[in-house]
Amino acid sequence: MSVIDELFQANHRYATARHPHRLPLPPARKVAIVTCMDARIDPAGILSLAEGDAHVIRNAGGRAAEALRSLVISQRLLGTRAVAVIHHTDCGMLTFSNQQLTTQVKAELGADASGIDFLPFSDLEASVIEDVRLLTDSPLLEPQTPIRGFIYDVHSGRLTEVGIPAMAASGT
Amino acid sequence: MSVIDELFQANHRYATARHPHRLPLPPARKVAIVTCMDARIDPAGILSLAEGDAHVIRNAGGRAAEALRSLVISQRLLGTRAVAVIHHTDCGMLTFSNQQLTTQVKAELGADASGIDFLPFSDLEASVIEDVRLLTDSPLLEPQTPIRGFIYDVHSGRLTEVGIPAMAASGT
Numbered sequence: 001m002s003v004i005d006e007l008f009q010a011n012h013r014y015a016t017a018r019h020p021h022r023l024p025l026p027p028a029r030k031v032a033i034v035t036c037m038d039a040r041i042d043p044a045g046i047l048s049l050a051e052g053d054a055h056v057i058r059n060a061g062g063r064a065a066e067a068l069r070s071l072v073i074s075q076r077l078l079g080t081r082a083v084a085v086i087h088h089t090d091c092g093m094l095t096f097s098n099q100q101l102t103t104q105v106k107a108e109l110g111a112d113a114s115g116i117d118f119l120p121f122s123d124l125e126a127s128v129i130e131d132v133r134l135l136t137d138s139p140l141l142e143p144q145t146p147i148r149g150f151i152y153d154v155h156s157g158r159l160t161e162v163g164i165p166a167m168a169a170s171g172t
Numbered sequence: 173m174s175v176i177d178e179l180f181q182a183n184h185r186y187a188t189a190r191h192p193h194r195l196p197l198p199p200a201r202k203v204a205i206v207t208c209m210d211a212r213i214d215p216a217g218i219l220s221l222a223e224g225d226a227h228v229i230r231n232a233g234g235r236a237a238e239a240l241r242s243l244v245i246s247q248r249l250l251g252t253r254a255v256a257v258i259h260h261t262d263c264g265m266l267t268f269s270n271q272q273l274t275t276q277v278k279a280e281l282g283a284d285a286s287g288i289d290f291l292p293f294s295d296l297e298a299s300v301i302e303d304v305r306l307l308t309d310s311p312l313l314e315p316q317t318p319i320r321g322f323i324y325d326v327h328s329g330r331l332t333e334v335g336i337p338a339m340a341a342s343g344t
Contacts, residue, residue, distance in 0.1 A: 003201050004318060007219045011329075011330065015328055015330035022327055027211040031176065033179075037242050039225055042216050053211055056211075057209045059230075060245040060246070067231070072277065074232070076277060082175050118244070118245060155194055157190040
């Protein structure tokens with residue numbers, strides 16, 4: 001059986017066992033999580049999130065630039081008022097450059113990916129700082145939103161908060 | 173206590189209780205899930221995914237156009253070979269237009285969001301078809317990748333597969 005058929009059958013068992021219930025559309029705890037697509041991260045598990053608690057935005061790396069569209073919708077239409085950015089150890093984004101991946105796509109698929117910034121990074125902590133700053137500085141998010149950054153250790157399961165250094169004043 | 177402090181403390185309890193373990197970086201079941209950030213969707217729960225099984229990409233609406241960067245990384249660097257696109261009932265993306273949200277951002281924040289396509293949709297099934305086709309037609313994904321589309325009912329917890337009509341031949 002194909003993996004998607006397996007998932008579909010697993011959902012059938014899930015839905016058959018579940019008591020139907022209605023939860024409101026806006027997240028109960030008014031928080032949005034931005035994290036990586038990595039298979040070893042279960043946001044609900046590691047943060048004890050219940051169904052209905054939080055928006056969970058995931059992409060390769062947990063990059064904020066790509067999450068911004070979703071965060072504007074989350075804040076303006078659905079009332080979230082805090083953001084946690086969570087990157088993680090042993091992330092695939094640490095293993096390549098745009099040029100390497102573009103070359104690989106060309107070699108393996110014959111396709112041109114040169115127009116895409118794949119948003120890789122070479123320093124995990126720096127990537128968290130960059131992403132928290134990007135969101136903190138965005139005029140598209142609610143002023144004074146608590147935006148905090150973390151590194152998740154996929155081995156231990158533990159989050160560590162990343163301190164965000166103050167920006168140097170411009171011109172200095 | 174702030175919600176992010178609550179999540180951080182919940183993680184401390186989680187990590188303290190967890191036996192550290194190492195899983196490989198590539199997803200064991202070689203599948204990527206694309207779905208919405210909606211708080212009522214727990215992908216691991218509804219699909220019986222174990223830690224390490226699958227890439228999970230989530231954004232407002234579960235839109236494929238925004239997921240494409242992550243899917244290229246997922247396939248080329250981490251070996252996934254199937255994609256499930258899952259949109260859902262009662263989705264916030266059905267409730268606004270780009271113009272409405274841009275006007276709201278301007279009124280509430282004084283910021284200009286006119287350059288952003290927020291990727292809303294007015295027909296749930298059509299949005300799934302559009303996104304499956306976008307990925308099926310992309311030269312950046314592995315040819316012959318099984319790419320299937322579903323609607324998740326947030327009340328019943330049940331997935332329904334969306335049939336993807338054949339495209340009309342060009343010129344007809």
